[in-house]
Amino acid sequence: DADVTQTPRNRITKTGKRIMLECSQTKGHDRMYWYRQDPGLGLRLIYYSFDVKDINKGEISDGYSVSRQAQAKFSLSLESAIPNQTALYFCATSDRNRDLGDEQFFGPGTRLTVL
Amino acid sequence: AQTVTQSQPEMSVQEAETVTLSCTYDTSESDYYLFWYKQPPSRQMILVIRQEAYKQQNATENRFSVNFQKAAKSFSLKISDSQLGDAAMYFCAYRETSGSRLTFGEGTQLTVNP
Numbered sequence: 001d002a003d004v005t006q007t008p009r010n011r012i013t014k015t016g017k018r019i020m021l022e023c024s025q026t027k028g029h030d031r032m033y034w035y036r037q038d039p040g041l042g043l044r045l046i047y048y049s050f051d052v053k054d055i056n057k058g059e060i061s062d063g064y065s066v067s068r069q070a071q072a073k074f075s076l077s078l079e080s081a082i083p084n085q086t087a088l089y090f091c092a093t094s095d096r097n098r099d100l101g102d103e104q105f106f107g108p109g110t111r112l113t114v115l
Numbered sequence: 116a117q118t119v120t121q122s123q124p125e126m127s128v129q130e131a132e133t134v135t136l137s138c139t140y141d142t143s144e145s146d147y148y149l150f151w152y153k154q155p156p157s158r159q160m161i162l163v164i165r166q167e168a169y170k171q172q173n174a175t176e177n178r179f180s181v182n183f184q185k186a187a188k189s190f191s192l193k194i195s196d197s198q199l200g201d202a203a204m205y206f207c208a209y210r211e212t213s214g215s216r217l218t219f220g221e222g223t224q225l226t227v228n229p
Contacts, residue, residue: 031215033215033216033217035219040124040221040222041221042119042121042206042219042220042221042222043206043208043217043219044219045216045217045218048215048216050215058216088158090160092160092217094215096215103150103162103165104215104217106159106160108157108158108159109158109159109160111158
């Protein structure tokens with residue numbers, strides 16, 4: 001009963017291809033995030049959304065775009081994939097109404113390889 | 116901009132022993148949150164422990180505890196009675212009180228030897 005799901009879990013694509021990573025959540029949270037993880041760099045924020053009409057760039061948004069189709073769905077697109085976008089991608093959610101430090105809940109990750 | 120630094124790329128500990136993972140951060144804010152996340156080989160990110168900067172008392176969760184030194188901007192994680200299941204990548208993370216963005220450190224890979 002995964003609360004935050006990501007599809008696909010693994011993907012291999014070629015340089016120049018357009019690819020979409022999808023995230024869905026059943027936690028009822030209003031805030032959603034996309035991160036990428038690279039060895040030795042930790043996780044870095046790509047985009048985040050506080051609600052359907054509020055989307056913000058993170059620290060490494062170049063080469064990426066997002067769409068918040070509904071409160072429960074947040075997609076990340078690579079318009080023209082390049083090899084240095086090979087990474088592990090995480091979606092996360094949080095609830096602004098919680099008073100416990102706004103913990104973020106992570107999906108299982110998508111391993112993306114761009115050849 | 117806030118930065119989080121984990122200076123130990125790798126650590127190892129014997130089963131049942133205690134290990135401490137280091138984390139330092141840089142911020143001009145006075146109120147914020149600090150977190151330790153665990154990432155086992157399954158890749159899942161799991162929250163281990165949380166500390167609110169305005170609380171002087173160090174957070175504790177069973178075998179996990181932190182040493183929060185606000186003036187030194189240091190936030191170390193102590194794992195007592197280490198178990199094989201503690202083997203994972205550990206990430207330190209920072210969040211401002213007024214925002215939701217997490218800033219992560221580089222991670223420390225912990226090995227637990229039987």
